Amino acid sequence: MPEPQPVIVRRILRGEHTPHDVEKARANFQRWLSEQWNGDERRAIAFCLGALADACGRDWNAMPERDALAHVWLFSFLCPRSVDLDSREVDLDSLDFEAREYRDVMLRSPGGFREFAKRIRLVRGEPE
DSSP states (O other), rough: OOOHHHHHHHHHTTTOOOOHHHHHHHHHHHHHHHHHHHHHHHHHHHHHHHHHHHHTTHHHHSOOOOHHHHHHHHHHOOOOOOOTTTTTOHHHOOOOOHHHHHHHHHHHHHTTHHHHHHHHHHHOOOOO
């Protein structure tokens, strides 16, 4: 059984990854885009953004834009289940559930959304 994307991403965020982990995570993301979104990255990101904004509510509205962008990147890179594979329709219930799970993890994380956004930017090589 292939290793789940969140497990690989967790290693990357902790700095415990190998070059193979990064390659595998990128390949998984591309496969997710292809299989669940017909390669339409803009559509995937738009739905992920909407789900996160709804799940996070006031926390999202108060978040600086660069933090929000970091969280949208990470949430989508985790390849949340978002399309019913039989009907090919967006499965909003699944995507909303995944977004609430993400929110809960961030709220339990030391420093919350803001500190985690800093970690995301650091991993991505973006200046602070």
